[in-house]
Amino acid sequence: MAFSCGLLQTRTPDPPSQARSNFTPATDPTIVFQNLSNAFSDLNVVNYLRCLADPTTPGGAFQFEPTANARLQYASVFAGWSKTSEQQYFQNAKSKLASGGGMTLEMTWTQQGIASDSAQFDVVYTLTVQHTQPNVPTVAVGKGQMVLAVDQTRSWVIRRWVDIANNATDFTWSDLKGTFGQ
Numbered sequence: 300m301a302f303s304c305g306l307l308q309t310r311t312p313d314p315p316s317q318a319r320s321n322f323t324p325a326t327d328p329t330i331v332f333q334n335l336s337n338a339f340s341d342l343n344v345v346n347y348l349r350c351l352a353d354p355t356t357p358g359g360a361f362q363f364e365p366t367a368n369a370r371l372q373y374a375s376v377f378a379g380w381s382k383t384s385e386q387q388y389f390q391n392a393k394s395k396l397a398s399g400g401g402m403t404l405e406m407t408w409t410q411q412g413i414a415s416d417s418a419q420f421d422v423v424y425t426l427t428v429q430h431t432q433p434n435v436p437t438v439a440v441g442k443g444q445m446v447l448a449v450d451q452t453r454s455w456v457i458r459r460w461v462d463i464a465n466n467a468t469d470f471t472w473s474d475l476k477g478t479f480g481q
Contacts, residue, residue: 325455365473373477388480400429441471
C-alpha cells in the first residue's frame with residue numbers, strides 16, 4: 300500500500316514578502332514626481348524616502364513647510380519635522396488602510412527654474428488614502444513649491460517642500476501628515 304503526503308502537488312503561492320518597487324533612478328528632476336507617485340501606489344516607504352534629501356545632500360537635509368492652518372493645528376507634530384517624520388507618517392497611514400485599500404497620488408508640475416544641481420517646481424496634487432481613520436478625509440488636495448537638488452549619487456531628490464492650500468477649507472497633504480504623523 301502506498302501513501303502520499305502531497306509532496307509533488309502544486310500549492311497556492313505565498314504572497315510576496317516585499318513591497319513592489321517601481322523606482323527609476325532620478326537622472327532627470329521630473330522622474331522624482333513619478334517615483335513619488337509609484338511609492339504611494341506600491342505602498343513602498345523605502346522608495347518614498349529615496350525621493351527626499353538626506354543630510355549628505357549638497358544644500359542640506361530635507362525640509363517640509365506645512366500650510367499655515369496645519370502648522371497651527373498640528374504645532375507639536377511639525378516642530379522638528381524631518382525625513383524620519385515623513386517615514387512615520389507614511390507607515391502610520393499605510394497601517395490604517397482599509398482592507399484592500401491603497402494610496403494614489405496624482406501630481407502635475409511646472410518647472411520654474413533649473414541649474415546643473417538644483418531645480419524649482421510648482422506642483423498641484425491630489426493624494427487619496429483609503430484609510431479607516433474616522434472623521435479624517437481620504438482625499439488631500441493642494442499645491443506646493445518644491446526645490447530639488449542632486450544628491451551624492453547624482454540622483455535628483457526633494458530638498459525643500461512648501462505645501463500651500465488652495466483655500467482655507469481644503470484638507471491638504473500637510474493635514475494628512477499632521478494626522479498620521481502623531
